[in-house]
Amino acid sequence: MAKQKSSSKKTLYWVGGVLGLIIVIGLTLRFTGVIGQSETGKEVETSTAKLKTITQLVSASGKVQPEIEVxxxxxxxxxxxxxxxxxxxxxxxxxxxxxxKPDIYQAQIDNLNAVLLTQKARLEQTRAALILAKAAYERDKTLFEKDLISEMEYIQTKSEFDSQTASFKASEYQIQSAEAQLRQAKEELEQxxxxxxxxxxxxxxxxxxxxxxxxxxxxxxxxxxxxSLLDRMEVLVEVNENDIVNVDFADTARIDVDAYPERRFTGIVTEIANSARVTGSGTNEQVTNYQVKVRIITPHNMDSSSDEMVRKETSEDPEEMFVPNFRPGMSATVDVETQTASNVVSVPIQAVTVRDFAKDESNEDEEADSADIVLASSQDSDLMIKEEDIRKVVFVVEEGKAVRREVETGISDNSHIQILSGLEAGEEVVIGSYRTLSNLLNDGDLVTVKSKISPLN
The missing domain is CATH 2.40.50.100 (RNA polymerase II/Efflux pump adaptor protein, barrel-sandwich hybrid domain)
Known part of the structure; x- marks a missing residue:
């Protein structure tokens, strides 16, 4: 009898232990999501695709400076x-x-005035000698024509006349040089x-x-x-080589100046550099930028014609009367509006992810041809590898399931991206969580909407 009781106790203990182990394993699998997922689905966050105007921006930072600075x-x-x-x-x-201090330049002028007077006196001396040489030349020329003097005497007289003529011209040139030096000295004095x-x-x-x-x-x-003309200010920014191709002359820009954190100003692109500024050349940190000038067209600083602030004194609105006072060197951030698409289908940027379609097709082929794996293993492994086929997709929630849609995207702003094809306005798309959307979520998975974010206007 005692043996029967002992055997029954052991059986009860053994059964209880097995049941406890099953309960622990079941709870563990439940909390880890291995079981029970088919009922609730993966938790996701969603939003609604909508029609929206999207403006693509190119952002850059720089400094405020005068547009004209001498x-x-x-x-x-x-x-x-x-x-x-x-x-x-x-x-x-x-x-x-x-x-x-002009003393040295005034002394130079006095010295050059004296030099000029000396040259003029020498010119008069040369003029007198030239008159005498000319008279002798004309006399000897007449005598030589009458054969009254020898040819040698005539040649000597003519040479003397030519020499005096050249000396006279040289004296004139020396005067012109002295006058030029004097003008230069006077200009230096004026400077x-x-x-x-x-x-x-x-x-x-x-x-x-x-x-x-x-x-x-x-x-x-x-x-x-x-x-500097402080009522004509601009922002000098450096735009990366990947973005500069999107920036055009006369593009509108939004300007945020650190000194006025709660205000935004308007600008326009006036100049785009053709030559690059390269930093860290030859290293892994090499950066190639292009300088862009953005004129601030919002009224600012002083009106140079009246020395008064440019204010709308007749306005009762303090915001309209406000005129910022920009100073050279202030830090600013510029968002250049490069492209605008009006009334287009758009979704939050995080809704668009990528999937490798070649990998999905490979998985399907493996399931369909599992019987041929042994034969395929003998072939060259390179033939078994398919090239990647990366495509952009969104996941649309339909009847509690995540349906994968291949999409073509256009421009984007800071929060939304344009959908050119593959999605219609009003459809509910998955936007999170990031881990679920990028890795865990697959086509046809059951989903539970944890929260639905209303689209912003």
């Missing part, structure tokens, strides 16, 4: 004895800016006074009164200051 360098060297402006001053064309070449604001003043500056004689002179 660098002021002296033409003559010397000491600055008067500095009539300071940085930030507004000047008009012709206003006095800098005066360089000791530097005036504003245009209306604008003084920016980048780098000299002080009493400093010596180098003129533009044989090399670039000392940069003293710059005169």
């Amino acid at each position: 660098v002021i360098r002296p033409d003559v060297s010397g000491e600055i004895i008067e500095l009539a402006v300071k940085e930030g001053d507004f000047v008009r064309e012709g206003d006095l800016m800098v005066r360089i 000791t006074v530097i005036r504003a070449p245009q209306n604008g604001t003084v920016t980048g003043l780098t000299v002080e009164e009493g400093e010596r500056v180098l003129g533009n004689a044989q090399m670039a002179g000392t940069e003293m200051m710059r005169v």
Whole structure:
């Protein structure tokens, strides 16, 4: 009797252990998604394809700078004895800016005046000698024609006349040279006074009164200051070689300046460089960019004709009265609008993924021809490998299943991409999660919509 009870207990323990193990395995498979998936499907996020206007953008960063900026360098060297402006001053064309010590140039003019007077005196001496030589030549010519003097005497008189004529011309040329040197010296004296070449604001003043500056004689002179038109600003950006082909002259641009984070300004492309700027040449980090200038067409800074802010004083809206004050060197980001497609079918960018159709076909062939695997293994392995056939697809939710659709895409903006074919507006497409959409989701899989994101306007 005792043996029967002991055997029954062991049987109960053994059965209980097996049941417990089955329950643990079942729960594990359930939580890992191995079983039970057929009922609920894979959780996905969806959105609706819609008709939308898409504008393709090319983004780049750069600096704000004046569209017109004149660098002021002296033409003559010397000491600055008067500095009539300071940085930030507004000047008009012709206003006095800098005066360089003129003493040495005035002394040079005095010296050249004396040289010119000397040359003129020598010219008169040469003129007198020429008159005398000419009279002797005409006299001897008459005598020689009458055979009253020898030919040698006539030749000597003629040579003297020719020599005096040449000396007279040389004296005239020396006077012209002295006059040219004098004009140059006077111009250099005038260049000791530097005036504003245009209306604008003084920016980048780098000299002080009493400093010596180098003129533009044989090399670039000392940069003293710059005169800029601050009411005509632009953004200089560098666009990557992959994007520059999409940028055209006169393209509209959106400009964000770091100094005004809550405002956006309008610009237009005015210049596209033809030569590249290469950094990191010969290394793995080589970058090829092209400079693009974008004019800021939103009213800004000062009106140089009236020295007043360009404001719509009659407007009651503070936003309309606002005029930004841009300064050279401010950081800015530019989004150039390169292409626009109106009222086209579009989906969120993340909805479009890629699949290797050659791999899918290979899997189907393997299932259909499993009986021929042994024979195929004897063939050259290269013949068994098919080339990749990568295509763009979206997954459409139809009756609780994910249906794969091959699509052709067009341009895109920061959030949406244009669908040229393969999808209609109003269809529900899978947009996430990324792991599910890129790797796990297959054609025909059951899906459960975790959340549906409403399309933005």
